[in-house]
Amino acid sequence: MSEQASNPTSAYTVPSVSIITARTGASSKANALGMRAMQERAYAKRGEQYLLIKSPPASGKSRALMFIALDKLNNQGLRQAIIVVPERSIGGSFADEPLSQHGFYWDWQVAPQWNLCNAPGVDEPRLAKSKVDAVRKFLESTGKALLHPCHLPLCGGRVGCPSVRQPLDCHRRVPPRLQQPGQQAG
Numbered sequence: 001m002s003e004q005a006s007n008p009t010s011a012y013t014v015p016s017v018s019i020i021t022a023r024t025g026a027s028s029k030a031n032a033l034g035m036r037a038m039q040e041r042a043y044a045k046r047g048e049q050y051l052l053i054k055s056p057p058a059s060g061k062s063r064a065l066m067f068i069a070l071d072k073l074n075n076q077g078l079r080q081a082i083i084v085v086p087e088r089s090i091g092g093s094f095a096d097e098p099l100s101q102h103g104f105y106w107d108w109q110v111a112p113q114w115n116l117c118n119a120p121g122v123d124e125p126r127l128a129k130s131k132v133d134a135v136r137k138f139l140e141s142t143g144k145a146l147l148h149p150c151h152l153p154l155c156g157g158r159v160g161c162p163s164v165r166q167p168l169d170c171h172r173r174v175p176p177r178l179q180q181p182g183q184q185a186g
Contacts, residue, residue, distance in 0.1 A: 034102025039064040046071045062093035066108040070099070073144055074106055080143065082135075084150045091117025091147045114138050114146040
């Protein structure tokens, strides 16, 4: 019997991709504001309403979002930012960061009460209501940034609630001070 016939992994080819880079270190060098190349490219688009950042793991996407959110909060008139992360562990990427030590204008800070990724019991359905209340209190506060794990619906997961599929679209009341001219509450 041939080796190919006796080895089932030889019967098919597994597609693969290999990438070889110059390894110059250019992607990890920071500019005068403390941004790496990818972060600088994202920051150049900071005025856009929607921005998709697709980049490899550990390339600095979270920090790029910090730079952009801080600019929106300090220069573009945004009063608050809600950072929704796909899982609690990624919320750790948004810990307080002294960006000004590396040349940026402001430091990234999230008050402990607005970090729902670190809140005890965040995954327990019976405690979801307290997280909904935390979001409501954040929207009514002067807090600047809130971290929210996306698997936690903002309505507490009530039966029939569309936020079970789309967490950010359900039962969000816009406090009067945050409304745009002509916008109605609720």
